Amino acid sequence: MITKDLVLRIFSAANILRWNDHIRPFDFFELDKQAHKMIIAYIVAKFEEENGRSVDWIKLIEGGIFEFFQRIMLTDLKPEVFHELMSKKEKELHKWVVENLDEDLSALGGGIRENFDEYFTNPDYAKFEKRILSAAHCMSTKWEFGIIYPWNAMLYGIEKTKQSIDEAIATFDDLSGIRKLIINKKYYGFLDLCGQLRFQQRWAQAFRIPKTTVLGHMLTAAIFSYIFSKEMNASDARIFNNFYSALFHDLPEILTKDIVKPIKSSIAGLEDIIKIYEKKQVDEKILPLIPESWHAQMQYFIENEFADKITENGKVKEVKNAADFNDAKYNAIDGTLTEICDKLCAYVEASMSLEYGIKSETLLKSKQTVYDKYSNIKKGNLNFKQIFDYFR
Template sequence: MGLSKPRLKSSLLRRLFVAASIRRWNDQACPVEFVELDKQAHKMVIAYLLARYEEQERGICIDWESLIKYFCFEFFARVVLTDIKPPVFHELQKHHQAELARYVMHELKKDLEEYEFFEEMQDYLRTSHSSVEIQILRAAHYYASKWEFDIIYHFNPHMYDVKNIKKIIDDEVEEHYHLRGIQKIVMFKNVSELVTMFGQLRFQKRWSQTPRVPATSVLGHTLCVAISAYFLSLDIGACEKMRINHFLCGLFHDLPEILTRDIISPIKRSVIGLDEHIKKIEEKAVKNKILSIVPPNIADDIIYFTQNEFGNRYKVECFTRVATSGEELIKNYNCNQYDPVYGEFLKICDQLSAFLEAKISITHGISSAELIDGAENIFKKCSQSIINGVDIGAIFRDFV
């Protein structure tokens, strides 16, 4: 049987990176630069926390795949409609929602029409819905905006209209106080600090030793890995639980870097035993700073997502097992009851995001030996990758 080509288009991936160049609050005096890709990644991390709190404390069943899909629908629409300021956008949504949706779907048709959810996305953007997943995404959206604007407000509270903008955002967050996670963030300092801890990954730049355009952050990178992993999981025939795990593992795989910063691969590889020692330091830091303050369901996830993040693994009665190969994992454990993670596949998605970071900067005319060598090395490793009969390497070859 011949290889099939992934439906994930290089043009869609380029759109994700456009979000790294979209400045937020560009009519305000900002002490740091806020970009759309980072805001969206922070929004999804907050949405994850809110969803887990709803499950843990109120026993509500969250449809995780719908939460992920709805997030992607909103993100892609925002990238298409980026030039519209939020107050104007919300006003237009009230009166021209269907027309805006039609425009977005027309713009994204070539990138997304092969996916099963294409019609669902059209319906989602065209009409208003109010499931718990949508409420969570709205609350996360407003809280991520509040987190940004609080920094701007404290930097210069006397600029024109900032008090009014702050009140509007605070009121929007207050409308979601019925969600247990929002209550926790507002009432408990350690939970709000957790949100800030994730937010600080916005300020850690990738490839920090070389100029790059756009200069993506660690947090933005994790979202690109998450979306690539989810979309490609649809192609490789991953079960629903594996697809969800791939998105969340992509989102959280660099979480320990909040606590250790991004130690570049050549250093890790050059000093014998260093990589292993770094892992131990990271695990200890995650345990002390994060696992100690979150409920058990979030702690279990973070351990599963960040320890041996690129290992092929599954669960039997809550105990983690390691598969001898990706082929064995797909053949024997590709069903929801095993909670599987195809770590080798995730590593390719991680490399894909790094490859794009280098290639897109080179295309923009900002190049260096590190970027050129980095892109070439990743291309050699990944351009012939085949996962479960799908030619994943084709995406890398599309960029050359």
């Protein structure tokens, strides 16, 4: 079971500033960068599959999470410093990271601890997936730099930074996904829209620390979903679906913003109206930005996102328990797990703010409401009360 320390480490990325030696129109945080990177990696990997290349999606997901954990531990290093250290002391740095994360990783099931070590010590392990993640890292950096560049045009060295980013992306021109994102404005538009979710802070009516965004929240929910799916011994198909369903579950908020729960639930039928409106907006403004062949999968991820679902005879069917359909042929999604992960994130966010000394009726009431409704839920061999009780 995930430890309290690892939960706090994951959320600590919402406090890690990026570009903090540059003029910024707003603060960039590492959690949002990593979330955007994982979305871009999905885009690139999908294009690579269409181009006939095989992608190991579980290794791609794991690799993205492992690199995120590594980055949390080696925080606040400039990229050139990080790469210089890694080129000369990679084994020593990895050993230090593993030693500091060993207790947290060893507490997880599904061979996560062993895979973490293999990922960073074996250069041939997940070689293609590592390349996709590296490319996604560069593209998300380029997106951020596009915002801060006009504010720093007068600074010494800014043109060199721009050149190094462009040159880094050019090294991935063998990836069809990168070429298409650069050439096709429509596909880049999807990348751009997803990036804009970092502008939307969660809990709009409550002051909090850290000020998590919708984009960062989607990643924390997806990481929880991945860890819990592994511990439930879910099939690779379910792990894939559960991770990306959680990663994209708030995608419609690009268009609708984060409508707070009290408003959704205060008027009978309002939540259904919002869902219908979101679907219409997704169909008209988001899906056209990705290849038509991806539409069904994206809709499967984000429609009725909190329901357990399978695909049977080409049709989506809601089921009571996705675990009963673990075979890959059912293409199952544990939507109820996505909901628990979503609410667990909200609970941790409220708890952290309260521990920082920010007292508000909204945070106290929301924390208690989530605890009362979700802490006693059991799913498979998972008992979520232990995790909720970390923050009692």
